[in-house]
Amino acid sequence: MLDIKFIKTDNPKPIPGPENPLVFGTIFTDHMFVMDYTEGKGWHDPRIEPYAPISLEPSAMVFHYGQEMFEGLKAYKTDDGRILMFRPDKNIERANNSNRRLMIPEIQAEDFLQAMKELVRAEQAWIPAKEGTSLYIRPFVIATDPFLGVRPSYTYKFMIILSPVGAYYPEGLDPVKIWIEDEYVRAVRGGIGEAKTGGNYAASLAAQMKAHEEGYSQVLWLDGVERKYIEEVGAMNIFFKIDGTVVTPQLNGSILPGVTRRTCVELCKSWGIPVEERKVSVEELEKAARTGALEEVWGSGTAAVISPVGHLRYEDEVFQIGDGGIGELSQRLYDTVTGIQLGRVEDTFGWTVEVK
């Protein structure tokens, strides 16, 4: 159990009211959690302090070699005033998998959860109540040694910041247009694709900008070797409903193991819908789209929740999915996932954790 010191801000910011549109990731709460790591001493000095710029040496290793990991999860306020987090154990497990891959010291799961709960409790007034909003929790670790040689850092900072958010995409639940990328790749097996780390997102930017210029919201990545099999979208995992079966790319080492991805798989199975986690080739998709077997496509992610896809573009072809609107299963998943998160649908899976 951490002994978290609380240094309260004497300059609180105004909390956005329900009239505020809450553009994703733009507003931050009054406090943040910080804990330091020093080799030989371990993680130490856990504290909640005023949200403020931090001071690092320009030579801090994170700036040069990208040794860092991050996570994303959300807290919600229920109609009866309780605060719920959704499957935080899965984010903590993934954070430590990322840490191991990046040679960052692990954080005890109980300490990680305690830090998030205490910060969310302290900032509960910031949890927005309007439909489609939540308090986004962004834990991250950065390497802080002032050193230009390449090796794992001996010192780190673990921080958690909070941001009241609305929909990740400006489209909200309206279907997005996705560009299947055939020039750049995001990750390869054996690389860092399954870790949640900044480098994967930096690698995605050139293709994302190209897609944006063509009027597409996001890029759907193909595998880095054969450029034949579907991987993920970067900000979300991807699902297809083909002839009544839900299909999603199997976790192969280069795909991020999404918590919402897992939730979709578990929910669909519980509803008796066949689910296949397997390789999905772009040819299979093209064929299914042409014959009308491709009934629905959606992305899943913490920030994106369930995001229906209305159009897919591959090379020079554009496929409309169904009537280009929200599919029935996508809507059911969205309603169920957000219903459980908001305490409106019974949580028979035990996925929510109350912050008391």
Ligand code: COI
């Ligand atoms: C999340 O869904 O929480 C993520 O971390 C994706 C990020 C691109 C916003």
